[in-house]
Amino acid sequence: MKRAVLTSAFAVFLLGAGMSVAAEPVDTAQTIIQDQIAAFLNDDAAAAYSFASPQIRGKFPDQDIFFEMVKRGYTPVYRPGNFAFGRSKVDGDTVVQEVLISGPDGKDWTALYSVVRQPDGSYKINGVQMLQQAPGPEI
Template sequence: MIRLLKACACIVILMISMPLARAAEPVDTAQSIIQNQIEAFLNDDAETAYSFASPQIKGKFPDKTIFFDMVKRGYAPVYRPGNFAFGRSKVEGDTVVQEVLISGPDGKDWTALYFLVKQPDGTYKINGVQMLQQAPGPEI
């Protein structure tokens, strides 16, 4: 009888935690994609970095070289981050917005807002990045 009660309690706990796990899944996926793309930039691997771009981004930048050059010129903190860490995230339907706190190559602090969109095949692709420069903090 005690075993049956323990088993029922485990099932109830699993059922309660399942929605939480499903909500975390797109965020974990988004963070993995962002991490992999940043690593590709650090390794000058244009092909891999480009593979994480959405069809909309690929429509604007139809070649991996053009895409890579655009990131180098316009998104230096993403292309060559000093340090980075994941901040807040938000899931709205098929879109994940992920905040990434970045120390740029010039030592300035940035917040990059990544927008990832779920594709028809169930994967997520980066559909845009908005860069926000942070105000300088106190010297330490």
């Protein structure tokens, strides 16, 4: 009887552990996205830039240039009214995260974030595709 209870408890533990491992990249990606949006809202270029992947930093080698690019080309991300996480997909070392955003002009947008695991195990934002629709296409 004790053995059956212990075996059941261990199986539940393994099942729970497996689910948390599967959700971890998505949770990490969502935290990074939320923290970067907070940095934009606080006009903190250094913090916002810290979440950019090496590939993005290669295209925008200065935090001020990066920040200006986001201000001009990604206004709903730079100054969201409200935002919520939608669907997500993990494909190897990449998390594609849908973010539903109300822009400052009141229009609804879908931002598809690509968040990539780096060689050191951290995750960085590797790109954002903006779509003026909510929700976006199948991911």
